[in-house]
């Protein structure tokens with residue numbers, strides 16, 4: 329059975345041991361029929377307990393070091409360390425990393441390459457700010473954020489890209505269906521032109537996804553799932569999003 333939809337949560341800087349475990353245990357009870365991959369990106373100190381508690385749920389990191397080799401990089405977590413504890417994926421280039429930690433394309437390309445080399449699936453996050461959209465630069469900005477994928481992607485790899493317009497993150501302002509459709513069609517075509525059709529391209533939408541708006545988003549062409557922030561922190565709302573993905577996959 330091939331995965332038709334991906335529903336990934338991004339806990340950001342949230343969670344506590346006890347509530348994480350309860351959340352993962354509730355999510356593990358959902359039968360996704362192997363058509364929907366469910367995962368959560370968690371703060372790095374919660375990776376191991378989350379991996380131990382998770383059943384039918386992928387557990388990944390929210391970030392990975394730009395440095396590949398072990399060494400004197402205080403505070404960093406390498407892709408090899410993520411692989412060692414069994415983390416299955418890592419977010420790369422979330423807009424909050426780009427904004428607060430000044431991560432640029434060269435750094436993100438290194439992180440991506442490190443994840444691929446360690447066998448940890450990278451989920452590349454892209455998206456424009458409101459200012460850039462209003463200046464009609466949304467596609468150009470996203471194209472730039474994707475540009476280095478050409479050299480980073482290996483044959484037959486799964487390329488997961490999450491389109492998260494910055495103005496839709498945590499604001500309750502979800503992008504319109506038309507905006508999502510247009511950008512996802514653009515990203516699909518652009519990534520295809522960069523990496524060729526040997527790779528398995530999967531595009532997620534992120535930004536104020538919730539239980540009420542997700543079904544309409546999942547129905548859009550080239551939307552292969554969602555990257556969910558706030559609504560992934562509560563079992564009920566995240567479970568409803570997963571259920572909608574299962575319906576969309578049928």
Ligand SMILES: O=C(CO)COP(=O)(O)O
Nearest residue numbers: 338497498535536557558
């Ligand atoms: O940033 C996000 C996921 O990575 C989206 O966050 P919200 O779903 O809270 O808008």
